[in-house]
Amino acid sequence: MILYRDQLVERTEIHIDIEDRGYQFGDGVYEVIRVYHQQPFYLDAHLERLKRSAEAIEINLPYGFNQLKVKLAELVAQNQLVQGNVYLQVTRGVASRTHHFPVKSEPILVAYTQQNDRPIQALNKGVHTVTTEDIRWLRCDIKSLNLLGAVLAKQKAVQQHAHEAILVREGVVTEGSSTNLFIVENGQLLTHPANHLILHGITRQIVISIAEDLQIPVKETHFSKEQLYQADECFITSTTMEVCPVIQVDDREIGRGQPGKITRKLQNAFYQLIS
Numbered sequence: 526m527i528l529y530r531d532q533l534v535e536r537t538e539i540h541i542d543i544e545d546r547g548y549q550f551g552d553g554v555y556e557v558i559r560v561y562h563q564q565p566f567y568l569d570a571h572l573e574r575l576k577r578s579a580e581a582i583e584i585n586l587p588y589g590f591n592q593l594k595v596k597l598a599e600l601v602a603q604n605q606l607v608q609g610n611v612y613l614q615v616t617r618g619v620a621s622r623t624h625h626f627p628v629k630s631e632p633i634l635v636a637y638t639q640q641n642d643r644p645i646q647a648l649n650k651g652v653h654t655v656t657t658e659d660i661r662w663l664r665c666d667i668k669s670l671n672l673l674g675a676v677l678a679k680q681k682a683v684q685q686h687a688h689e690a691i692l693v694r695e696g697v698v699t700e701g702s703s704t705n706l707f708i709v710e711n712g713q714l715l716t717h718p719a720n721h722l723i724l725h726g727i728t729r730q731i732v733i734s735i736a737e738d739l740q741i742p743v744k745e746t747h748f749s750k751e752q753l754y755q756a757d758e759c760f761i762t763s764t765t766m767e768v769c770p771v772i773q774v775d776d777r778e779i780g781r782g783q784p785g786k787i788t789r790k791l792q793n794a795f796y797q798l799i800s
């Protein structure tokens with residue numbers, strides 16, 4: 526079943542209008558929410574970010590958090606989702622094609638579930654990555670449907686048999702195409718500040734909290750591609766990748782090409798949260 530507007534319907538019953546602004550302009554916002562043991566993980570944080578993103582582009586969510594939580598719970602239950610993702614998006618709705626906001630349009634919400642396992646092999650062995658220029662716009666803190674910059678970066682990674690593209694803007698490492706990124710330098714975590722140039726990842730924030738509990742120093746600061754190459758450890762974080770070690774960046778091994786000790790500590794602590 527699919528949550529379409531405010532009803533659970535079969536996918537075949539849904540017809541997206543050719544002038545839905547999400548379809549024509551990417552004029553909408555989205556969230557990917559992880560489900561473990563039939564329970565959405567950090568649902569409130571995801572919905573709060575959805576609201577922030579919608580407000581940033583002046584879309585009014587079609588209904589409130591409590592109703593949305595009830596609907597998402599029904600969606601997860603109806604689809605018997607034990608472990609996987611809920612994809613949720615809200616577009617500005619349907620209107621004759623004009624760049625400026627239509628005088629009147631009704632936001633359209635769609636949510637659906639995907640059954641999938643945790644990325645165990647990537648978590649255990651680590652992943653290869655490539656670097657590429659961050660060509661995205663300057664409001665990456667808005668989780669918008671405008672994902673072409675991320676799509677092109679991810680495609681470059683896949684073409685080079687890598688898992689993720691690490692984005693570099695004017696010499697500064699920002700984040701992955703669909704992940705946040707941390708390095709470990711002399712026992713300290715470094716990650717890009719949560720400003721308009723990165724998505725304020727929920728997993729990123731969880732890792733920062735875990736690090737504080739484990740008394741691992743964290744510095745939200747700029748760092749260069751050279752620092753990335755020389756890092757003792759590196760990992761990426763996201764709802765779908767959890768805390769995933771990076772063992773290679775371009776042609777450079779990170780650490781000794783193995784997941785690092787601090788990364789493993791953070792992984793183990795994160796695993797306790799989802800068990």
Ligand SMILES: Cc1ncc(COP(=O)(O)O)c(CN[C@@H]2CONC2=O)c1O
Nearest residue numbers: 702703704705724726727728763764765
């Ligand atoms: C550009 C970007 N940065 C960071 C993150 C990590 O944020 P969370 O920790 O809140 O997930 C994402 C998540 N991207 C989602 C996660 O999976 N697929 C996506 O599109 C992202 O798209």
